Amino acid sequence: MGRVTERRRxxxxxxxxLNTRSDTLVAEEPLEIRLGGKPLAITMRTPGDDFALAAGFLVSEGVVSRAEDVANIVYCAGATQNGSNTYNVVDVQLAPGVPLPDITLERNVYTTSSCGLCGKASLGAVRTTARWPIADTPPVRVTPELLAALPDQLRAAQRVFDRTGGLHAAGLFSPEGELLDLREDVGRHNAVDKLIGRALRNGELPLHRTILLVSGRASFELAQKAVMAGIPVLAAVSAPSSLAVDLAAETGLTLVGFLRGSSMNVYAGEKRLDLSTAAMAGEPAR
Incomplete structure (x- = not known):
């Protein structure tokens, strides 16, 4: 198994x-995801939770939605000179009766650690392929005060970040503000896939009564992953992209950006926020 951190001079x-010393860095290695033995995607990730990462990726792509859809996930032999396993290739076998998607035949996807799959054409595809429409989820109401407290909880739970300073985090919270799960990775979309994949393997999808908090920005692919997993609230400490806002508005996702201290911007789905304690200022919305 690959190491989460490595030492470099x-x-x-x-x-x-001036002096020289050894520094702890976050590890970054490629992971090839195969589906039924055929290459599907390559992502740059921090080793660890690789099976959950692969499963979460397939949820985001609309391939699987239940733990029973996946028959097996295994590591494949790596291509080292001595024949040892690099643990950088995983193969997912779907259960009998689960259709093999066209993506295995029509494309070989490469994703970087900063950006997953995205594209304008995907906007309509996510809306039509989401198995658990966000607009139909049980009511989840959160207060601005609760959201404001989440980043500090996320940061306090980042054990590897304390050693490297180079990891993104994704955390799942209950509507009451309890941290349910947290994953760290060099790529924020990988961290989200690991959360969703663990939920899939534990039989917990859809994640209707959860809040997803991510470090950094809220890009389209992160909003896509939230929608595909049935997560009704996505919050980020930085800015969302325009396409993420468009997707949130179309699907009913509550999207919060610039969540810093008591300040935040709500870009879509404000109906889930209890604003009874918030004072309105400035011009009314048009």
Whole structure:
């Protein structure tokens, strides 16, 4: 199994003084995801929770929705000179009767650690293929005060970040603000896939009564993953993209950005926020 962190020599300069030391860095390695033995995708990730990552990726792509849809996930032999396993290739076998998607035949997807799958054409596809429409979820009401407290909880639980400073985090919270699960990865979309994949394997999908919080920005692919997993609220500490806002508005996803301290922007789905304690200021919305 690959290591989450690695050590590298660094030249450190502080106030004009120079010395050399060993620094802890987050590990980044490629993971090839195969479906039924055929290459499907390659993503740059932090090793760990690879089976959950593969399962979550398939949920996001609309391939599986239940633990029973997956017959098996195994590591494949790597291509090292001595024949040892690199643990950088996983193969997912679907259960009998689960249709093999066209994506295995028509494309070989490469995703980086900063961006997953995205594209304007995917907007309508997500809306039509989501198995658990967000608009039909049981009512989830959260207060701005509850949302404001989540980033500190997420940061306090990031164990690897404390050692490296180079990891994104994704956390699942209950509507009461309890941290249910947290995953770290060099790619924020990988961290989300690991959360969703673990939920799939535990038989917990759809995640109707959860809040997804991500470090960094809220891109289209993160909104896509939330919708495909049935998550009604997505919050990010940075900005959303325009396509993420469009997807949230079309699907009923509550999308919150710039969640910093007591400040935040609600870009879509404000109906899930209890704003009774918030004072309105400025011009009324048009």
């Amino acid at each position: 660094v030249v450190r300069i502080r106030d004009g003084a």
